[in-house]
Amino acid sequence: MAPGQYSMDAKQHTMSPVVTGATVIGMKYKDGVILAADTLASYGNEARYKDVCRLKKIGEYTLLGAGGEISDFQYLSNLLDELADEDWLHEDGCSMGPKEYSSYIGRVMYNRRSKFNPLYNQFVVVGKKQDQAPHLMYVDHQGTAFEEDFVATGFGMHLGIPLLRNNWRPDMSLDEAKALVTKCLEVCFYRDCKAYCKIQIGVCTGTTVEISPPTTINHFWGHGAWTERRLEETSDSTGTW
C-alpha cells in the first residue's frame, strides 16, 4: 500500500456519498447566531428519510449543522460527544466553546482528507459562549475552514447567499433572522430537487442552545405559468399516430 493509503479496499473510502443532506444556512444576528436546515436525508435522488435532524448541539454553547453524507455526520457527532464528555469530566470550571469545537472539526476534516478518506460533509459550526462574540465557521470535506457572518452550503450557496448578501445586517432581531433563513430555504425548496419543505432552526444566544421542532414552509404551485394549459390541443386528442 502506498504510505498513507487507508486501506487496500477502495470501497472503504468515502469517495461518493450515499445518504445525503442538502443545504445548511448559518447567520449571525444581534444577540447570537442561528442555523437552519431541512429535515431530509436523500438516498440519491430519492427523498428517503424525511424526519432527520441535521442540526446537533455540542457541549453547552455550540451547534453543528451538517450537509453531505449523513453517516459521516453521525460518526463525527459521536467523536464530538466524547470530546464534550471529556471536557465535562475535567471538572475544572472550563468548558469548550464554538471556537474550540470548530477548530477541532476543521483539524479532523483536514487530516481525513489528507489520508484520502474524507468525511464527506459540509458543516456550519456556530455558537456563542456567554459574553464572547458570536462565532460562525464553515468546514468541509476538503478541510476548508473559514469564519464568516453568514454562510450556506450546497445549493444554498448559490440560491441563498445572494439573498443573505442583500438583506443581512449585524443588528437583525431574532424574528428577522428567522424570516431571512426561512426565505432562503424556501427558495432552495423550489429550485433544489434534493431540498425539502420541512425545516428546523437552531438558535445560540450565549446562554441557551435550542433546536426548534420541525416547521413546514409554505410553498405555492398555483402560478399561472404552471397551471395554464399551453400545449395546443388538436381535435384528435387521443394522441396516437
Added chain:
Amino acid sequence: MARRYDSRTTTFSPEGRLYQVEYAMEAINLAGSTVGVLAEDGVVLAGEKKTTSKLLDQAKQHEKLFQLDDAMFCAVAGLTSDANILINRLRLSAQQHAYSFSEPMPVEQLVTSICDYKQGYTQFGGLRPFGVSFLVAGYDVHHGFQLYHTDPSGNFSGWKGYAIGVNNNTAMQIMRQDWKPGMKTQEALELTAKVLVKTMDTASPTADRLEFGIVYKTPEGQVKFRMLKDAEINKLMADATPKEGEEGAPASSS
C-alpha cells in the same frame, strides 16, 4: 528493612509506601531553592542556580525557569535531565491543544496532563519515577492567574505561595506570614526576594546565581511572560538584603 521494597518502583511496601517515589522527593529537597508567589495581577517564580562557574560556556544557561506557552512558564527542582523530558512534553501538549482548538490550553489542564504522565511511572512499566518537581505559573481566561506545584508522585495542587528545594520549610514559613491577598506583582517580587535571601546559601545573592520570571498583566490588559534582567534581579535582592547591623543580617564571620 526498607531495602527489600525499594528496587521496584511499582510495588507497595508492607506499610503502604512507594519508596522510589519518596526517594525521588528526597532528591528534590537537595535542589536549589525555588519559590513561587501568586499575586492579584501576576505570578512570580524564582530559582537559585546550582551550577555557576566561570568555566561555563554560555553566559546565560537556563537551569531553573522554562517558558511553556505564551502565558505559562515553570520552575524546576530536581534532576535536570528528567526535567528536560517533561518540559518538552509540557510544551508539546500546550501547542497540540492550541493547534486542535485554536485556544491556549487552560493551565490546570496542562498541569493535569503532565501529572497523569508522571503518575504512570509510579504504577506500571517498572521504570523509576521522574525526579522532578515543578512550580507551574500561568494565566488563562477561565481562572486568571494560577500557581501549581507538582511532585514525582503525580500529585498537584494550587498554591498562593510555595517553595521547593533546600530550605523550603523556612521559605514557606516566611510566606505564611507575609503573603497577603490582593498583592500586586511588584510586592510578590519583593516577597520572593525576601524569601530567597533567607534560603539561599550565599550572603550576597546576585543575578548570576538567580533566575526570576513573571507572568503579568500589562496596563493595556494584555498578559505577558518575561524573565527579569540582571539589573532588576540585583536591585530586588539588594533591597531585600538586611543591612549590616540590622536585625536578621547575616552574622559577620571572622
